[in-house]
Amino acid sequence: MTEYGRGQGSEPWHPEDPLYGDGGWEGQQAHTGQQAAYGGQQQYPQQPQQQHYGEWGHGQQDPYGQAQQQYPQQGQAQQYPQQYDQQQYQGHPQQQSYDNNSWATGTHQHAQYPNHPDPYGQQAAAYGGEQADYYGTPDAYPPPEPPSRRQAEPEPPQTDWDPGPDQGEHAFFAGGDDDDDSDDDSGGGRGDRRSRGGKPKKRRSGCACLVVSLVFAGGVGGVGYFGYQFYQDRFGSAPDFAGDGTGETVTVEIPKGALGYEIGQRLKQAGVVKSVDAFVAAQSQNPDGKSIQAGAYLLHKEMSAESAVEMMLDPKSQNNVLVKPGERNVAVYKAIDEQLDLSAGTTKKFAEKDFKSLGLPSWANDNSEIKDPLEGFLYPGTYPAAKGMKPEAVLKEMVSRAASKYKSLDLEAKAKALKLDSPLQVITVASLVQAEGKTNDDYRKMAEVVYNRLNRSNPETYGLLQFDSTFNYLKGESNINISEDEINSNQDPYNTYTQKGLPPGPIGNPGDGALAGTLNPTDQGWYYFVAVDGVSKTEFAKTHDDFQKLKDKFNESSGN
Incomplete structure (x- = not known):
């Protein structure tokens, strides 16, 4: 293997050597059919064997992508100043190493290069190939300064942005001046100029400092203003009127x-x-x-x-209408008329005529003998009812709340579980429980009484409910002292003394407690009940004999 050391003879490079690409600079010129002219007619013929290029090696490609230029020869090999001789660049394609973008200076043995086209030969023009070459022209003097021991990177395009000492600081904050750009034509990069101790940068004038101060002062003032507003919003007194208001x-x-x-x-x-x-x-x-x-x-x-x-x-x-649990619709209609300052009977007439427009569930009013389609659907609660409102708005709110409540209870599924025909019958049972019971415990026992009596094969009543509350409903009364003759002579569908099973529809508007008891009855065998004090104390019995004892107790307390 032939060594290519400094001062030794060498074989001329073959034009197809990979380091030359297409034969170096001359090979590229021959390939394109052009001749590079430097300073008019001067050409750069290829020198044999001991031609030196300032110790740059033999036709070695510049590591920064520059075209393989050969410098003009004046007879013998052109010698550069002594500082070039101190730096050696030897091309070692096999064991070549880089240290901070500089060529390694050690001498290594060369490897044999295979004879195949250089894949990088076509990139000469891509990396600096189109840059102007001032060698051999008047613009070349004084000649460019030689690279330092560690060759600097190519000069980046000059812009108005100065990265500053920390590679990110603007000249404004570094104390520089816009006039610094005038030094760019000296041939050296900004980094080189700083390393050689270029002229100090000028400081900004006091005008810029004044602007910054004004901006800062404005910011402090804005923060203070918004801070005051924040304090007022959070801790200051809220705006308020004084007194009891106007006459309006x-x-x-x-x-x-x-x-x-x-x-x-x-x-x-x-x-x-x-x-x-x-x-x-x-x-x-x-x-x-x-x-x-x-x-x-x-x-x-x-x-x-x-x-x-x-x-x-x-x-x-308060301009409200209060619907109490168990209250009948006739009482609610009267309260709405009074609250809205309407003539008596106005709300009831609307309910009888336009009840379908109020949003009843599809399963409501499923019996032609129902006395009031809205009974059981004016859900207990407080409702706005002020002068100027229409009864339709008040009733619609009540029906809407009832429909929502019944839907949440899934009454269709509960009716099947309780062996009832429809959700409406669930509400009907709840209205009976609400009318007869007084406490939550009463509601559960009362619901069991209803379900036991509805079984027509039961040995106590054989399907007759025999509730006074249903008879009072059809009469529009609230009387607990009803004669047997009067009850037994009345054949109205709502008279549960003469008609087996449930009445056609609810007899009032049940509340939450009665609904809960209806859906969760006791299972203790109750068939009878008596309000022994005639008011709030209800006792239950499982047989007719026990019922007679409770009835006697009631008669004693009432003086009968």
Whole structure:
């Protein structure tokens, strides 16, 4: 293997050597049919054997992708200044190493190169091949400074952005000046200029500092303003009216489940209070503030929050209709007429005529003998009913709440489990339990009495319920002293003394307790019950003999 050391003879490079690509610079010129001209007619003929290129090796490719240029020869091999002789660049394609983008300076034995085309030969033009070559022209003087011991990277394109000492600092903050760009034409990069101790950068004028100071002061002022607003919103007094308000009144409807903030919003929208926060604060300060119920309230405009809370706690300001558990529809219709200031019977007439428009479940009103299609569907609770409202709106709210409640209980499935014909019969049983019972324990026992009696094969009643409450319903009365002659002579479908099974429909509006007892009856064998004190104390019996004893006890307490 032939060695190529400094000062030794060498074989000329073959044009197909891989390090030359297409034969080095001359090979590329021959390939393209062009001749490179440097300084007019001067050409650069290939020198034999001992031609030196400032100790750069023999035709070695520049590690930074520059084209393989050969420098102009003046007779013998052109010698560069002594500082070039001190740096040796020898091409060692096999064991070549790099250290911080510089060529290794050690001498290694060369490897034989295979004779095949260089895959990188076509990249000469891609890496600096189109850059202008000033050698051999007047622009080449003074000649460019030789590379340092460790060759610097190619100069990046010059821009107006100065990376600064930490490679990311803008010249403005580094104390530089825009005039620094004028040094770019000196031929050296910015990094070289700094390393050689270029001229110090100018400092920014006081105008820029003034601008920064003004911006900073404005920021501090803005923070202070918004901080004050934040304090006022969180800790300052909320806007509020004073006094009991004007003479103008307004009705405000509060929905079920509304809390202080939502109530305050509705009052503010109606012009009653000045701010939501003022109402919430006043409600929290009043010991009874949280007891404000859903409903309609007749209030004054521009009231203080404290006065609004007190007025809403006064029953006289409440424009509501209260449906009590077990209450019949005729009583509810009357209350709506009075609350809406309507003539007597207005709401009842609407219910009889337009009940289908109120949103009843599909299984409601399944019996042509039902006296009131809405019975059992005006769910117990408090409902807004203020002057100016229509009875349709009040009734629709009641029916909607009942339908939602019954759907949540899945009455269709429960009816089958209880061996009833329809969900409506479940409500009918609940209305009977509500009318006869007084406590939750009563409701469960009362429900068992109904189910046991509905079994027509039972040995006690053979399918007759015999409830006074059903007879009172058809009579429109609430009398517990009913003669047997009067009961036995009446053949109305709602008379359970003469008609077996359940009445055609509910006899009132059952509440939560009665519904729960109906769906979860006891299983103790009850068939009879008697309110022994005639009011609230109900006792149960399993046989007719025990029932007679309870009846005697009732007669004694009532003086019969």
